[in-house]
Amino acid sequence: MTHLWRRYRIRPAEYDRLREEQDYCCAICGIHECDLPVLRSGRPRLDGQPAAQPFRLVVDHCHGSGQVRGLLCQDCNIAIGCAKDSPEILRAAITYLEARNGASSPRS
Numbered sequence: 001m002t003h004l005w006r007r008y009r010i011r012p013a014e015y016d017r018l019r020e021e022q023d024y025c026c027a028i029c030g031i032h033e034c035d036l037p038v039l040r041s042g043r044p045r046l047d048g049q050p051a052a053q054p055f056r057l058v059v060d061h062c063h064g065s066g067q068v069r070g071l072l073c074q075d076c077n078i079a080i081g082c083a084k085d086s087p088e089i090l091r092a093a094i095t096y097l098e099a100r101n102g103a104s105s106p107r108s
Contacts, residue, residue: 008059018071026073
């Protein structure tokens with residue numbers, strides 16, 4: 001809970017609401033959280049019960065505004081980050097991939 005609040009200003013209930021809204025899947029690739037590796041240990045419960053289920057989807061947020069956009073698998077979140085959150089870079093990547101679909105790469 002501390003990490004979610006400190007970093008994104010959301011509580012576990014909000015995280016769980018986002019999971020439910022997204023049918024427990026990555027908002028980009030659609031992979032279900034059950035098919036993802038565990039990223040963190042489960043969050044401790046205040047009532048002393050066993051820890052809650054571990055996080056599998058990561059919180060995606062706008063680096064400019066800090067606003068939470070949704071939940072993603074780690075791979076999709078990294079892809080967006082590597083593209084610097086830029087729709088232009090992502091569109092260029094799509095164009096590149098579509099133009100070279102099935103193209104053989106040169107061998108050294």
